[in-house]
Amino acid sequence: MATLPDYAAAKDAFSFWPRHNVAIAERLESKDAWLDRRRGHAPKEAAGDALEHQMTLNIGPQHPATHGVLRCLVKLDGEWIDKAVLDIGYLHRGIEKLAESKTYQEFMPYTDRMDYLAPYANNVAWCMAVEKLAAIAVPERAQWIRMIMCELARISSHMLWLGVSLMDAGAVSVFLWTFQGREDLYSIFDEISGARFTVSHSRVGGLATDLSPRAVSMIRDFSRRYKDVIQGWRKLLNRNRIWIERNRNVGVVSGDEALNLGLTGPNLRGSGVPFDIRAFEPYLKYDEVDFVIPLRDEGDCLARYHIRMEEMLESLKIIDQCLERLPAGPIRSGDAKAAYPSKSEVYYSMEGMIHDFMYTETGVVPPKGAAAYHAIESPKGELGFYLESDGTGSPWRARINAPSFTNLQGLESMMEGHPVADIVVLIGSIDPVMGEADK
Amino acid sequence: MALQFHFTPADTPRGDEENPHAKASTEVGDTIAALREAFGGAVLNEVVYAGEHTVYVKAERILDVCRHLKNVLGFTYLVDLGGVDRFTEEERFEVYYNLVNVDRRQRIRLKVRVEEGAATVPSLTSVFKAADWNERECFDMLGITFEGHEDLRRMYMPEDFAYYPQRKEFPLLGIPGSLPLPPQTPDGQLTMDPFAAAHGHKPVRSYEEPRQSE
Numbered sequence: 315m316a317t318l319p320d321y322a323a324a325k326d327a328f329s330f331w332p333r334h335n336v337a338i339a340e341r342l343e344s345k346d347a348w349l350d351r352r353r354g355h356a357p358k359e360a361a362g363d364a365l366e367h368q369m370t371l372n373i374g375p376q377h378p379a380t381h382g383v384l385r386c387l388v389k390l391d392g393e394w395i396d397k398a399v400l401d402i403g404y405l406h407r408g409i410e411k412l413a414e415s416k417t418y419q420e421f422m423p424y425t426d427r428m429d430y431l432a433p434y435a436n437n438v439a440w441c442m443a444v445e446k447l448a449a450i451a452v453p454e455r456a457q458w459i460r461m462i463m464c465e466l467a468r469i470s471s472h473m474l475w476l477g478v479s480l481m482d483a484g485a486v487s488v489f490l491w492t493f494q495g496r497e498d499l500y501s502i503f504d505e506i507s508g509a510r511f512t513v514s515h516s517r518v519g520g521l522a523t524d525l526s527p528r529a530v531s532m533i534r535d536f537s538r539r540y541k542d543v544i545q546g547w548r549k550l551l552n553r554n555r556i557w558i559e560r561n562r563n564v565g566v567v568s569g570d571e572a573l574n575l576g577l578t579g580p581n582l583r584g585s586g587v588p589f590d591i592r593a594f595e596p597y598l599k600y601d602e603v604d605f606v607i608p609l610r611d612e613g614d615c616l617a618r619y620h621i622r623m624e625e626m627l628e629s630l631k632i633i634d635q636c637l638e639r640l641p642a643g644p645i646r647s648g649d650a651k652a653a654y655p656s657k658s659e660v661y662y663s664m665e666g667m668i669h670d671f672m673y674t675e676t677g678v679v680p681p682k683g684a685a686a687y688h689a690i691e692s693p694k695g696e697l698g699f700y701l702e703s704d705g706t707g708s709p710w711r712a713r714i715n716a717p718s719f720t721n722l723q724g725l726e727s728m729m730e731g732h733p734v735a736d737i738v739v740l741i742g743s744i745d746p747v748m749g750e751a752d753k
Numbered sequence: 754m755a756l757q758f759h760f761t762p763a764d765t766p767r768g769d770e771e772n773p774h775a776k777a778s779t780e781v782g783d784t785i786a787a788l789r790e791a792f793g794g795a796v797l798n799e800v801v802y803a804g805e806h807t808v809y810v811k812a813e814r815i816l817d818v819c820r821h822l823k824n825v826l827g828f829t830y831l832v833d834l835g836g837v838d839r840f841t842e843e844e845r846f847e848v849y850y851n852l853v854n855v856d857r858r859q860r861i862r863l864k865v866r867v868e869e870g871a872a873t874v875p876s877l878t879s880v881f882k883a884a885d886w887n888e889r890e891c892f893d894m895l896g897i898t899f900e901g902h903e904d905l906r907r908m909y910m911p912e913d914f915a916y917y918p919q920r921k922e923f924p925l926l927g928i929p930g931s932l933p934l935p936p937q938t939p940d941g942q943l944t945m946d947p948f949a950a951a952h953g954h955k956p957v958r959s960y961e962e963p964r965q966s967e
Binding site for chain 2: 332446683689723
């Protein structure tokens, strides 16, 4: 292994990670900026006016406008960004490594901490990946409930995105309104799972608990009220001159470019690529409900805004249909090798207790050598888990295809050629969550 | 409440044939046939599980295969790229590629295997820009290098870190001293082991800081 640097000597310059800072700075210098090529000359050297100077600016990792611990190093020519280098990993916890030492069920709560704005969608994504790997069938009712909750998670995530990106652009009131909406959603999650934020409600093979009648009426009430509320926000923003001017023609990505950069979710559909996992490879019951996938061709921040707003309304439509068609029945697989037994069985039967113990101890055991990839359309885009089994109760390899990570990759080139003030708008419009991007 | 678990169900092998989550998009027999026709011996065996085809490709031809998939067969979207450490096996490292054809609704998985001593795979960055960060992550976590990648820095860990944490031999608690963190007191030493207690050391407490007045 390579030798470690001399930290004691480097203490004056950087108290830690000296090589890392040097490497980023070098990268920024060496970066082949398309802007230079397009201009046909190198940027102007320093002259009289301070604003025409070249400047290297470090934004983050601790900065309110970077939505988490995202670090941007930008090289400015006056007020314009010439080159940008993103540095992520400040929230890296190594959860792919952690998964290798947990049973499949044990790892599920960790997924809450990935995209913490839509924890339910992550739970479902993980559980479905495990179910595909181990070929576990899930009861109908559980699938419909999962769908409702995934769509609520989408609304919750998009609400936060809306409030925060508007606050970045200078409007505070929408932030307060969307948080009112998120508060209502938290109450629903609280009623269903007992936790407001990190719900951990989905289980391999089904769900932890059924919906209470109160939860159903809360969801119905939310869906009824928020159609108008979201339309009200659209009425305020769709023709708001400041909001449009800040977003139109900012961060334009063509469809081919978006595919090449690997953008996903609303960012990809904002560039006119009709790719949504709910339609591409329908999971749960998405092939049985009626909904529209919003699509725009412009590829700028405004298109991404419109897409997310329309998605929220479509989600409400999906939730209504799910509530209407919610069948009666069990919420967890009855196979003791596939899912936890219910608590009443654990407490009143010996078999139930043994199964509960065995499931906690070993849990699902997919065959040796099995490998499967399952993706869902999370609010941020395609969230997929690639799992490999070695025939034991914990995965040999759990690879997370995180949408925020892929989207941030595109942000780097998207920022180049824009003024500094657009950085916050662009970050907001890409909608990254560092918990997910950093794994 | 009726009891459901009266007996332990027989442990039948859980099959690939009738996977309830198998998707139509992963049926890519025609694509694999086209690849075999174009590349012959470079396309090795294929494995099917849960309706998903995994095609093994010779590592040195992966760039050509992916270019062909993109330009001729319409797989224009690189969704995911990642490495697997097979430890103790021959050809220890594996890199897998997840490609999507948006128009024809298809998803294919390619895999290459390399030896530990020569863990180098051609980089896909010249074909898919999306491969950039994924390859960096793979390098950072497993130490697989990508030939032709212009900017193969570490993705998550700082450059000062000297190990590849996702390799199976890397301990879950980390290696003390490998990743310095800020001091816990203004004038204190760097924190060299965040899990000091687990390694049997007593962590420095802030109240142990020597006071100027004393």
